[in-house]
Amino acid sequence: MSADSETGNSDGTPCPLEVHDLTVAYHKKPVLYGIDLEVPAGNLIGIIGPNGAGKSTLIKAVMGLLPTSSGWVRIFGKSYRQNCHRVGYVPQRESVDWDFPVSVMDVVLMGRYGKLHLAQRPRKEDREIARDCLEKVKMLPFANRQIGNLSGGQQQRVFLARALAQESDLYLMDEPFVGVDAATETAIIALLRELKSKGKTLLVVHHDLASAKEYFDMLILLNMRLVAFGSTSDVFTPEMLQTTYGGRLTILSDVAQSIAAQS
């Protein structure tokens, strides 16, 4: 593992996300094989691929939420642990219990927790930042609502506001467009573009091919392995999509099955 080498862009600034030979296995069953990525800064990048391609797994593994079998991840040239304060995360909406007794404001404030010490209470400035973020996603009128009393689109906006409150440089978003209304989808994509224009890097797991081409400047095509990574105009081609979606990678999944059977 050459984890200490500092790789970066040509101008010397370390690249937001570098993944080398990343392999992830669930219950000994590999779901991602040898992923290599070097993500250039200031891009809005879509991660697309069929169901079970490992899209969510990739961003979870990057953050160390899943154990990896091999490979390493660098965030701005350092380990995730050292630089986790520079990463904002939007989990899948279904991953939490929306009956949990917290208000919209409480959830957005959680985005500030990474900037606070253990046992430190959110400061006045944290509340102000949280208010600004709620305002940006047009959810300020709902600040005192319990989160279960919101529509799917509103809940997604709350998660987005929480990620904004993290004031990060690299954002990892898991299916932020699932189950949202058209108005919310437009609002979210506008917000993502605004973040990009401020030099932030965004990786967005996306399931809708039709809008992928329009939304993202770069695409990661994933199907258990990295099929392609490049600018949308280069990789959004019938051949590449055919490789990603059409051709079942029978050998890869067969091997995965037999490894699972052994363990």
Next chain:
Amino acid sequence: MSTSGCRNLRRGGPQGVAVLLLTIILLAPQWAAAARINEISESNLADRAIRFFAFQDPSLRYALAGSMMLGICCGLMGTFLVVRKLALMGDALSHAVLPGVALGFLWNMTKDPLAIFVGATIAGLLGAGTVQLIRNTTKHKEDAALGFVLASFFGAGICLFTMIQNLPGGNKSGLDKFMFGQAASLGRGDVLLLAVVTVLTLVAVLAFYKEYSLTSFDSAFARSIGLPVQLFHYSLMLLLAFAIVASLQAVGVVLVSAMLVIPAAAAFLLTDRLGMMLVLSAIFGMTAGGMGAFFSFVGRNLPTGPFMVLSAAAVFVAALLFGPRHGIAARWWRQRSRAERTQRENTLKSIYHVLEAADFRIEGASLADLAEKRRETLEEAQSQARELERHHLASLRNEVVSLTPQGWQRACEIVRNHRLWELYLTNAAQIAADHVHEDAEIIEHVLGEDNVRQLEKRLNYATRDPHGKLIPGLEDIRQGRSALIGTRATGYGGGGPKP
């Protein structure tokens, strides 16, 4: 205590869990009876109640202070269990500590609170670890793992207890209190232990409120910002074990989980903020603890645990029934007042229809016409007119119901809502004109003014409904009945826009 059950146990061997559980069920009433049939007091209940509130008895003071403190720490811990959907974890842990209690006693054959505390905590953590192990290494989910740990640890504990009863020597009296709890048997050391645990719990929850709430709500996000989620989970389990073990002697192994779950569950019915839930749960727990101690004392040596749990259950039922927002009573009341309002609005609408049939040339609707319109008796029509009068929507004179300006406005609004909705369904949603009435009957009562503005715009400010009847607009509502004279439908007019 009977030893026949114990012999069964020893022979049981691999049949294991089933026999163990059966023994527990058979033994349980005997223990309860053993705690209850102690000398029956001659002094009456009132005297004992007075003695309770005099707080003279030092043992009573210990019992009360201990019970209330255990209510606080169980209430706090229980809140996290409930919001994390780990309510059964409390059950499993409380049963899992039993062998630890027995081993703590065997350490030097006395009821040394510290030895028992250490033994029970270790057993509890072992139980929690076993649950985790089963979950991580097998395909079993939490429920099966909890069930296994609960029964097997409890069984081991029962075996050890029966063994101790058969051992010669040692001060074994009071060991049975661990089963159903006896606050009166709390000593200075026990209360001190409870105080330490309660303070520790309070400090931890206050200091790490932010961390505990985030890790409970969204552990993936918590890990993504670098919080040691596992550490907080285990610290919570440790505090939970402390709370259970410290409470054992007062509530008993069997029911301590109820003191964890019930106050928190009651609090959850009343609030949707974690901070408030913690406060309420602690208060409910404290109250239930105090009441348990009271009833146990007044009833003379009754087991405390069941009374605490029943008090907590009473709080839960009260919250369920009388909670201001989600309570059954509040919901029933809201439904009732909504039904009454709908009824009034339907009467108003009928009066409008009667007036409309007369082309708005009459002042009010006669009771006879109203009754006919609504297919009701005169008496019913009269009582509804009275109801409108009570709400200042109409006045009833000489069997004629006349609408007040307020009543006129509401009547027009309801008719407008009904006809707008019918028109919308036929025009925009292409539903046949004879299918739309039923739907409009419901919608007319719930359409807000904002929805109405949208509908009007969408329908190009139409003035006639699908049946050719006038849709009263804002202007008509303002000007009153006389402005509508001569507007009665003359035929099928359709929903054309205003000129």
